[in-house]
Amino acid sequence: MKTSLLLAKMELKKSVNSNRLWVIITINLFVVVFAYFKVLKVHNRITFDFLLNSLLMLNGINLLFINANLVWEDFSQGIFKLLKTSNVKIKEYILGKTFFVVFVNLALLFMVSVLIFPLNLGHFLYYLSNLLFLLFYLFLISFPATLFLLLLSLYLPNYSNSLVYFLLIFGSVFLEELTSGLWNKVARYFSMALPNLFKVGYKLKEFILYGKVNYYLVLYCLLLAFAYFVFLLFALKKRRVI
Amino acid sequence: MSQDYLLSLNGVYKKFNKEEVLKGISFTIKKGEIVGYIGNNGAGKTTTVNLILQFLKPDRGEINYGFNDRDLFSNLSHLPEENLFPDFLSGKDFLNYFYYFKTRTPLPDHLIDFFDSFFEIKGYLPKKIKSYSKGMKRKIGIVNAILPFSNLIILDEPFEGLDPSSQIALLKLIKEVNEKYGSSFFISSHILSNLEELCHRIIFLKKGKIELNEKMEDLEKRGLKLKNLFEGLNNG
Numbered sequence: 001m002k003t004s005l006l007l008a009k010m011e012l013k014k015s016v017n018s019n020r021l022w023v024i025i026t027i028n029l030f031v032v033v034f035a036y037f038k039v040l041k042v043h044n045r046i047t048f049d050f051l052l053n054s055l056l057m058l059n060g061i062n063l064l065f066i067n068a069n070l071v072w073e074d075f076s077q078g079i080f081k082l083l084k085t086s087n088v089k090i091k092e093y094i095l096g097k098t099f100f101v102v103f104v105n106l107a108l109l110f111m112v113s114v115l116i117f118p119l120n121l122g123h124f125l126y127y128l129s130n131l132l133f134l135l136f137y138l139f140l141i142s143f144p145a146t147l148f149l150l151l152l153s154l155y156l157p158n159y160s161n162s163l164v165y166f167l168l169i170f171g172s173v174f175l176e177e178l179t180s181g182l183w184n185k186v187a188r189y190f191s192m193a194l195p196n197l198f199k200v201g202y203k204l205k206e207f208i209l210y211g212k213v214n215y216y217l218v219l220y221c222l223l224l225a226f227a228y229f230v231f232l233l234f235a236l237k238k239r240r241v242i
Numbered sequence: 243m244s245q246d247y248l249l250s251l252n253g254v255y256k257k258f259n260k261e262e263v264l265k266g267i268s269f270t271i272k273k274g275e276i277v278g279y280i281g282n283n284g285a286g287k288t289t290t291v292n293l294i295l296q297f298l299k300p301d302r303g304e305i306n307y308g309f310n311d312r313d314l315f316s317n318l319s320h321l322p323e324e325n326l327f328p329d330f331l332s333g334k335d336f337l338n339y340f341y342y343f344k345t346r347t348p349l350p351d352h353l354i355d356f357f358d359s360f361f362e363i364k365g366y367l368p369k370k371i372k373s374y375s376k377g378m379k380r381k382i383g384i385v386n387a388i389l390p391f392s393n394l395i396i397l398d399e400p401f402e403g404l405d406p407s408s409q410i411a412l413l414k415l416i417k418e419v420n421e422k423y424g425s426s427f428f429i430s431s432h433i434l435s436n437l438e439e440l441c442h443r444i445i446f447l448k449k450g451k452i453e454l455n456e457k458m459e460d461l462e463k464r465g466l467k468l469k470n471l472f473e474g475l476n477n478g
Contacts, residue, residue: 003346006339010328017330078326085295086343087315 003088007096008103011070021104025111070097247272247308248317248394248426249294254303256289263289265450266303271394271426273308276416278437279430280472281447287430288323290447291398294428295320309393319344321387323398323430325379329372333363333382336371337389344390357385360411376403384412391423401433409433413440434468444468446475 015021074080083093249271256264263286271277281287292298293305296314309317328336341349358364361381366374371382380403388395397416401409413436419425431437437444444461446454453475461471 003343006342010331010339013335014328014330078322078324079328081295081297081322082326082328082340083343085315085318085320086340088343 001095003092004095004099007083007088007093008099011097011100012103014070015100015104025108070100247306248275249308249428250304250306251290251294252304252306254290254293254300254305256286256293256298257301258289263450264293264300267447267450267452268303269445269452269455271428273393273426274420274424275443276420276427276429276441278441278444279428279447280432280434280437280444280468285447286450287447288398291320291396291428291430294318294396315344317393319387319390319392319395321383321395321397321400323402325376325383325403327371327379327383329379330370332368332370333374334367336382337367337386340386341389344392349389353389357389357415360415361385361408377405377408380404381408384415388415388419388425391419391425393424394426394428395419396428396430398430399432400429401431401436409436416440434472438468446472448475 012021074083080093247270251270252268253266254264254268255262255266267286267290269277279287279290289298293300295318307314307317331339337354338349341347341353354364354367361384363378363381363385366378366382371379374382380400384397384400387397400412404412416427416429417440420427429437429441438458441458443457444454445452454471461468
């Protein structure tokens, strides 16, 4: 565990150093400020919801994008070899990356929550409730996502292949696509159900209402999953496992 | 340890595409030995190192370790040919983190003092690695490779980028670690004079085959200099 935390700390230092985090924080601030003005002007809850949900999704995409980049950099710069010969186990490595994504996402969400607080207590609660789900969600998603990216990296036919780099980045967006829909549904369900916490029937109804499957999304994901499967088979034949 | 060797390669072959890079090489490294590995560019030195580190698998032949295979990187450490670093870290963080990864214990101060007596690294440790010169990066890499005093330390071109005084310091450091901590060294280098001064045994690799594997004292008894021997074997 301590090894994974140290790895996460390393990633944080890398991100701060390369200004990636500052870009995300700036985007967040910009969108929140924009949301302030929009809401104050039109008092439109839908616009506000839309903006903030977009923000949540954007952060998720950004962080998975960064995560894909970090895994890629570890390979292209040989850091992964250095970690491997320093006795770092694969599971510790993946857990370290997962911790990083979870920490940063939580910090961003907390920042947005605090910014929203003076504006609307309901929204603040909505965002704060997301924190709890996010913790669960990110562990559920980020761990296999990192494992997936790592597997891709391990089986890459050629590290300098730009097509593979593109697939890595594309893969992170795909995973986000796969999960953000689900996440939004769960978060929305939770926020709606929060004032009715003890009304089980209401919760069930909401779950059914918001738990509907987007068939286009599923089809899209299945097609992409198939493409990945073919790619992995191809890559497996080309390269030995490290 | 039941075996009398730390590392043993038996008839190892490795092919990349259709080109056979290693053609059945065999050698052993015993505990406490310093072995020099020399050869021309493209002879297969780095491939050998990658095979030992299990980054590659041999097509044929065996690589056996004198310790539990599962604990490979508790017993073996490595300085890569290139300076591969998380250069966004300070030197101190880098050494602290990687020492912890290897040993799961914090890095004691007296070890920093030990290496400082050879390389004068203390003043650089608070600075980020990306601000270091090439030689300083090499030094911090060497310290990181040697630091846990593993049973077997593999150094790939350790003298590259070091000024003469640092090269002398490195020779002293390797000798002291070998004597004090009993670590064995497998050093791949082109600097023959340094290897001559340092090594107990020399292995010469030519086009994927081992042309020479002899103790330095035997070569000295026969009055052979490494430079002349290298020229002779290379042309022969």
